[in-house]
Amino acid sequence: MTATYLLVLTCILQILSYADSGFVSFEEARNAVIQAEDLLITGGRIHLNDKEDRANDIFMRYKMDELGAGFYDSDVNAASLHFFKGKKLVEKSKVLKFLKRMPKGAILHLHNTASVSSEWMVRNISYMPGMLRCTNIFGVSILSFRRTARDHGCVTQYVRVSDERVRSVNPAAYDRSFEKLINLYTPTPEIDYPTIKHVWNKFQNMFSTINDVLRYLPAFRAYTWRMLEEMYEDNVMYAEVRMDFKELYDYSGRLFSPERSLREVLSIVEDFRRAHPNFMGIKAIFSTHRNVERTRVFENFEMFKSLHKDNPNFVIGFDLVGQEDRGKPLHNFVAELAELPRSAKFFFHAGETNWYGASTDFNLLDALLLNTTRIGHGFALMKHPLLWNAVKKRNVAIEVSPLSNQILHLVADLRNHPGSFYISQDLPMVICNDDPGFWGTKGLSYDFYYAIMSLAPNHMGLKTLKGLVWNSIRFSVLTAREREYAFATLERAWDQFISDVLQGIV
Ligand SMILES: [Zn+2]
Numbered sequence: 001m002t003a004t005y006l007l008v009l010t011c012i013l014q015i016l017s018y019a020d021s022g023f024v025s026f027e028e029a030r031n032a033v034i035q036a037e038d039l040l041i042t043g044g045r046i047h048l049n050d051k052e053d054r055a056n057d058i059f060m061r062y063k064m065d066e067l068g069a070g071f072y073d074s075d076v077n078a079a080s081l082h083f084f085k086g087k088k089l090v091e092k093s094k095v096l097k098f099l100k101r102m103p104k105g106a107i108l109h110l111h112n113t114a115s116v117s118s119e120w121m122v123r124n125i126s127y128m129p130g131m132l133r134c135t136n137i138f139g140v141s142i143l144s145f146r147r148t149a150r151d152h153g154c155v156t157q158y159v160r161v162s163d164e165r166v167r168s169v170n171p172a173a174y175d176r177s178f179e180k181l182i183n184l185y186t187p188t189p190e191i192d193y194p195t196i197k198h199v200w201n202k203f204q205n206m207f208s209t210i211n212d213v214l215r216y217l218p219a220f221r222a223y224t225w226r227m228l229e230e231m232y233e234d235n236v237m238y239a240e241v242r243m244d245f246k247e248l249y250d251y252s253g254r255l256f257s258p259e260r261s262l263r264e265v266l267s268i269v270e271d272f273r274r275a276h277p278n279f280m281g282i283k284a285i286f287s288t289h290r291n292v293e294r295t296r297v298f299e300n301f302e303m304f305k306s307l308h309k310d311n312p313n314f315v316i317g318f319d320l321v322g323q324e325d326r327g328k329p330l331h332n333f334v335a336e337l338a339e340l341p342r343s344a345k346f347f348f349h350a351g352e353t354n355w356y357g358a359s360t361d362f363n364l365l366d367a368l369l370l371n372t373t374r375i376g377h378g379f380a381l382m383k384h385p386l387l388w389n390a391v392k393k394r395n396v397a398i399e400v401s402p403l404s405n406q407i408l409h410l411v412a413d414l415r416n417h418p419g420s421f422y423i424s425q426d427l428p429m430v431i432c433n434d435d436p437g438f439w440g441t442k443g444l445s446y447d448f449y450y451a452i453m454s455l456a457p458n459h460m461g462l463k464t465l466k467g468l469v470w471n472s473i474r475f476s477v478l479t480a481r482e483r484e485y486a487f488a489t490l491e492r493a494w495d496q497f498i499s500d501v502l503q504g505i506v
Pocket of ligand 1: 109111434
């Protein structure tokens with residue numbers, strides 16, 4: 001039993017015996033428990049230096065002003081609203097402005113094909129010459145730069161996006177409706193997405209809409225560069241990105257192997273690092289959809305083995321993605337997963353569900369039995385005391401993505417997100433953004449906004465933020481040397497940030 005637990009226990013015992021003992025005042029006992037609980041919280045034992053203390057005072061003024069207004073008027077309580085309802089409030093928030101400038105370390109859960117803002121996609125990719133659009137049997141728009149309609153399930157002719165735009169009455173309005181193909185935003189989520197089924201259908205359809213666009217070599221290059229740029233602009237220094245390495249094509253129909261697609265990513269990252277020396281680059285978590293035919297999953301296992309063997313420090317591990325409640329559970333793949341090379345790490349999505357005791361909920365157990373390095377989402381973890389104790393003992397970080405969990409219908413008010421429990425217990429956790437491009441955010445700042453405003457207690461500020469940022473490097477799979485460099489770079493960026501806050505630059 002740790003000293004902290006003993007302290008809490010002592011305090012509680014003091015309260016229980018308070019009436020009889022008379023040794024401590026009621027207020028003393030009360031304050032002791034509050035202080036002891038604060039020590040248990042993520043970042044609670046971090047010591048802030050004088051400058052950080054003063055920066056924290058500034059941050060807490062911003063935070064308490066917003067929460068104070070929200071306490072008296074729930075209409076302006078962005079921390080409790082659906083993001084689409086509170087977006088305007090969040091975007092003018094001083095807390096968000098502060099968080100955007102704050103160095104945030106690493107993103108450890110992000111899907112590359114939903115990583116770039118839809119706004120940039122419209123302004124850039126949709127204006128690339130040759131983009132085509134058709135509609136599949138479900139009425140979903142499919143975008144591409146090649147005429148292979150049947151492969152995409154298209155039941156209509158292809159039309160050129162540029163022709164549609166020119167023919168439209170208002171090109172700006174055309175662009176706004178185009179953006180809706182790849183962004184879940186609606187001012188009325190409760191009407192457009194009344195159940196989890198509605199939102200997940202639209203969400204999965206958006207991946208189908210842009211899948212072939214991102215296999216077009218010029219679009220792939222521009223998109224990958226922009227993904228890095230949106231991280232960098234949000235003061236993120238490194239990421240472990242879930243991606244597949246599909247065959248690419250060019251305007252002449254030439255095809256490029258998955259190995260070539262991997263080399264393209266490496267070369268873009270290298271060029272980006274040359275232009276932005278403080279950015280450490282990315283590593284890849286090879287991901288395959290859990291809901292395709294078993295043979296395809298097994299083909300992807302083979303592909304992963306080959307790419308990992310040739311690039312063990314870049315293709316670091318494996319994950320199965322897609323809606324857990326409607327896909328195959330991990331249990332179906334135990335034998336095959338156990339045969340992957342020992343050098344490959346697992347980063348399983350698990351417990352991204354509201355079900356308790358269903359097969360998807362057991363993904364958490366299976367992920368831990370398979371020795372997963374981290375857990376994607378882990379939303380259902382709180383219901384399993386043995387599992388969250390194991391997570392704590394084994395330092396298996398939970399990749400918490402608040403906005404994703406709200407938008408994809410797991411929780412309405414983020415103050416009820418289980419991340420509050422994880423913070424209260426200082427469970428190993430990191431803040432992630434999952435699919436920011438699909439809900440119109442950039443980088444990690446928006447998820448950090450909800451982490452500190454909705455998940456963390458009102459009175460916690462810079463200590464918890466710093467704890468979460470440092471966790472992102474601590475729970476990454478950087479090598480020992482890379483990690484040392486990452487912490488040194490982060491320390492420098494953090495000190496500069498604190499000075500900027502004190503000088504009023506933030
Ligand atoms: Zn995910």
